[in-house]
Each structure stands twice: as structure tokens, then as C-alpha cells.
Amino acid sequence: MPLALLALALGAFAIGTTEFVIMGLLPEVATDLGVPISTAGYLISAYALGVVVGAPLLTALGNRLPRKTLLMVFMGVFLVGNLATVVTSSYGAVFASRVLAGLPHGAYLGMAALVAAHMAGPARRATAVARVMLGLTVANIVGVPAGTLLGQLVGWRAAFLVVVALTALTIAGVALFVPHTPASRAGGLRGELSALRHPQVVLGLTTAVFGFAGVFAVYSYISPMMTELAGMPSAGVPIVLALFGVGMTLGSLVVGPLADRWLRPTIYGSLASLALVLALFTVTVHNPWTAAATVVVLGAVGFGVTAPLQVLVMNKAGAAPTIASASNHSAFNLANAGGAWLGGLGIGMGLGYVSPAVIGSVLALVGLGIAVSAGVLDRRGPAAGSAAAEPAPEAVREPVSG
Template sequence: MTEFVPVGLLPQVAANFAVSIPGAGWVVSSYAAGVLVGAPLMTMATVRMSRNRSLALLMAIFTIGNVVAALAPSFATLLVGRVITSFTHGSFFGIGSVVAAELAGPKGRSKAVAFMFSGLAVSNLVGVPLGTWLGSAAGWRATFAAIAVLGVVTVAAITWLVPHLPAPQGVRLGTEFKALGNVQVVLALAMTLLGFGGVFAALTYLAPIMTQVAGFGESAMTPILVVLGLGMFIGNWLGGKMADRALMPTVIASLAALVVALAAFVVTAHVPVLAVVTVFFLGLLGMATIPPLQTVVLQRASHAPTLASAVNIGAFNFGNAVAAWLAGGAIAHGLGLTSASWVGALMSLGGLVLAIISVAIARQQAATSTTSMTAAGDRDLALAD
């Protein structure tokens, strides 16, 4: 909610501080940049703390950031508040993913991660529209104040309800960073950046596509966003459920279907009913990639998952920023609003290719390991003879 609700409040913020709309856009951009930088830094700062204590501390800092934003006397102070808040985002979701996976156990890992990430889907379905409405009715500061109150409630909930989960013994920052150098972890992070980034290329320009291409009025955007949120909610649940059954096949299938949906949106955007149906599937397929991609990172960096998990959240946000920039460039060069979907399709296609490469490498490594074990066994038998 705190990440995306300012989008609907930019005109108020711009008027309040006498800055331009593009200038006010830094309220959103600074948050994305803060997530990318803050994810590894905050993870390193909390990696030796118990999991539940880390989550409570991060949420407390999050709350302080929103209080600073709500009381900001200047635009610069507002940006400081946004950066403080965003610094906790990646680490919170990263540690939260580890906690969810640990509590659920191997058989329910992806479903538990999906359940935690369902907060994102619920926020897009309910939180962001409510926050925008509150800002319109009582001013943008009221929205940040309300988020701060939610932060206080969440700190209390984590303190009372999340079981004590001590930090793993012998945790070393060098080990955590070394995990990021694993080729499979790098591939997983790149899959996240490109795969989900493809969705954001289209969603960034969803409002002008639906109003100027599909022909809807501006008042129709609220129900269209509800359709998108519903798709995201279902996709999050479906992605988590399927990933527990077959992880990499789920990643490949969801990315392949996403490529098709994004490419189809270039055509269906011109037909109102089909445009809405496609928006639903973009939300469903885009969100369906998140639980399996996060689980892939946890699996590939199983010996040091905390930092890799947090950095993967940064990859989601960085992918969103790259996608918006590339899609904006395509539109600015006269390729039309629907070119954003082509950009998204190509990005997700890149993620799909990387997923296939990852599977191929894993199979090769498994075959090499089997061969080595067989050779070792043969040597043991020879020595025994």
C-alpha cells in the first residue's frame, strides 16, 4: 500500500509543495530506488538477529518512515521519509519469505510464501483504492498517517504472534554474499527481474491504454483495477499451490503464458471486453510468477537464503523500474501505447529463456553428480576387492 498509493495522490503532493507532477513522481521513484539499495544493507544489519525480532524492527522503522512522510514540512523531508520506509521493504519480504518457508516445511514452502505475498494482491485490490479515497477526502497526509497506524498494529502482531525463530548458527556475511555468486542464484534473480518486469511494462501505462486505446472513460479505471486485483489474488494462490507440486515447470509455464498474454494485449486492447479479460489474466499470470520465483531463490541459495531472498525483492522493484523506462521510451519514439505490451512480452520472454537455461544447467549438474558418485562407488568396490 505504501509503495503504490502515492500514484493516486501525486496531484495533491505537487500542489502542496509547489512542484511539478513529474517532480512529484520522485515520491514513487525514490521508493523503488530505496528498496534496491536498502534490501542488502538492512539484511546485513539484521542477519544475526532472530527472525521475529528482525521483522518487528524492520516494521518499526517502516512506521517511523511513514510518520516522517505524514508530518513532512518540505518535499525533501517527504522524500527522506519515503526512503526510510523503502529501506525496510526488501529485507522485510526477504526475511518474511524465509520465515514462511521455515514454518511451513518443505512440502508447503511455496504455498506459505504465496500466502505471505497475498498481502500484495489484497493491497492492490483493497488497500490502494481505500488509501487513494482517504487521501482525496482528508488529504494525502491522512493516508500516510493511516499507514503508520497499520504499521504499529503490525509490529504488535509480529511481536505477539510470530514464533521465536533464532538466526541460523554460524551465519557469516561472506557466506551470504557468496550465495549471490552462484550461477543458479544469478539466473533466478534475472528471471525475477525480466519475468515480472514484463508485467509492469504494460501495467505502468494501463490507464492510458484502457482510456485512449480501449475507449473506456476515466471513471471505469476503478472497476478495471478491481478486475486486475482479483486476477492477482487468484494468481498468487494458484502460483503457490502449483509450485509446491512442480517448481520449475510452474515457473516455465507461467512465464510462457505471460508472454502470450502480453503479446495478445497489443490486439485485445482495441476491443473493450477483451481488453478487460486480458487485464485479468495479466494480473493472474504476473502474480502467479512471484511465489515460484521467490521459492527458486530460496532453494538455489538454501545454505544462505536471507540476503538472496531480500535481493530478489529488490530485483522485482528494479525490474519494474527498467520495464517502465523501456516502455516509456518505446511510446516516446512513436510506437504507440500498446508498444508497452511488446516491451513486456520481450522482457518476460527473456525470463522464460533464462528459466529453460536454469533447468538445463540443473540437469547437467545432476548428471555430473550421478556420474561422479558412480565412479566413486566403482573405486570403492575395486579397493574392497
């Protein structure tokens, strides 16, 4: 299983690198394509659009295929999208290539989470999912800074060429090490889609949208916050971004075992901690050392929201977890877009660069309120909160304390 998890995590590493590396290369991209930086920034939105649309769409189209096959197909589409980014020259073509590259993002991560959970068994589902998502966190420490440096030295397309190579290695690793996992047994596409109508799945996805939006309300504007409020030189911003990735990695190592024992309490604690850290950030951001330390903690508690919610949505989808699992990544990307928009709205209203932290804290509290409400409804009876009358073979019983 370790090699299989490593192969799945490598795919997550490639996805995390391609999603975030362009943020550090926007000046080079804009110059090369002959567009303003603001227009080049739409390429980030193009990728997010692909994620939101592609996660449920590709998963639905491949619902009847074995999961191992789907993983390779999704990464094949991802490879083609990134290769198109490398070889195209016009802004419109690059925009289309970013949409294409984003389409399999959520579908792959959702499927990888299901396969990892299946291999690990009921007792270690959250830990296995967190290990796969570790690829995303390591991408923020290694892949994004290294890709940014490479792109600055030899051209921005070189960063995406590396992603293409990593994707090819992922496909080979999945083919060699991931065991055969059968297709969903939910009774076809209609059975999978039915899971999205169940209250606990809807509430889990809504929690992800609001709770994680708090992270991106701040992360999207971390560069001006560090330079304008903390008084940090611009050269220090990449270090801060790497520190955020370090925090995410530390969080992933802790949150998996915790969620395996206490799933809902881990979600509650992560969201409450996130709201508190974001509120404290309004004070600590005015000093470079305390700001950097808070960013590490922010990364840790922010990741504490992701893996447990992934497992919760999978559990509550019952025997039809495939599309629900993929849709969770659409929810997180909606959180990315919504958090960035709301954080920018605060700045645009003249509330200053500290306002995204205030807005983020409020969003995290809203997510906590939704999560607690979902837990209360779930305790009132199976009809209120679960997707199936009988536990699914892949589902894990939540601890009584949840």
C-alpha cells in the same frame, strides 16, 4: 500458524498500500508540495531506490539477529519512514522519507518469506510464501483504492497515516503470533553473501528482473492505455487497477500449490503465459470489456512469476538464504523501474500506447529463456546450479519433473 501468516501478510498489505497508493494521489501531492506532477512522480522512484538499496543492506546488518526480531525492526523502520511522510512539509523531506520507507520493503518481505517457509515445512513452502504475498495482492484491491479515496477526501497524508496504523498492528501481530526463528546458520555475513555468487541464485534473480519487467512495462501505462486505446472513461481506471489486484489474488491461490509440486515447470508456464497474454493484449486492449478481462488474467499470470521465483532463490541459496531472499525483492523493483522505462521508451519513440505490451511480451520471453537455461544447467549437476554440496535444512528438494 494461520495467525502468524496473517500477521506477516498484514505487513505485506501495508507495504503494498504505501508503494502504490501514491500513484493515485500524485495531483494532490504535487499541489500540496508546490511542484509539478512530473517532479512529484520522482517520489515513486525514491521509494523504489530505497527498496533496491535497503533489501540487501538491512538484511546484512541484521544477519546475526533472530528473524522474529528482524521482522519487528524492519517494520519499525517502515513505520518511521511513513510517519515522516505524514509530518514533513517540504518536497525534499518527503523525498527522503520515501527512501527511508522503502529501505525495509524487500528486507521484510524476504524475511517474512523465509519465516513462513520455515513454519510450513518442506512440503508447503511455496503455498506459505504465496499466502504472505497475498497481502500485496489484496492491497491492490482494497488498500490502494481505499487509500486513494481517503487521500482525495481528507488530504493525501491521511493515506500514509493509515499505513502507519497498519504497520503498528503488524509489529504487534508478529510479536504475539510469530514463533521464534533463529538467525541464519550460514556462518555470518560472508556466508550469506557467498550465496549471491552461485549461478542458480544469479540466474533466478536475473529471471525476476527480465520476466517481471514485462508486467510493469504495461502496468505503468495502464491508465493511458485504457483511456486512449480501450475508450474507457478515466473514472473506470481505478476499477481496472482493482481488477489487476483481483487477478493477482486469484493467481496467488493457484500458484502456491502448483509450485509446491512442480517448481520449475510453474515458473516456465507462468512466464510463457505472461508473454502470450501480453501479446494478446495488443489486440484486446482496443475494447473496454476485453481489455478489462485481459488485465485480470495479466494479474494472475504476473503473480505466477513472483512466489515460485522467491522459493527457487531461497532453495538454491542453500544454508544462506537470507540476503538472497531479500535481494529477490530488489530484483523485482529493478524490474518495476526497467519495465516502466522501456515501456515509456516505446511510447516516446512514437510507437503508440500499444508498444508497452509488445515490449513486455519480449521481456517475458527473455525471462523464460533465462529460466529454461537455468533449469538445463541445474540438471547437469549440483556443481552447476546449487549453492551447497549438501541440502540445507531449510531447502526443499525440487520434483524430478522440474
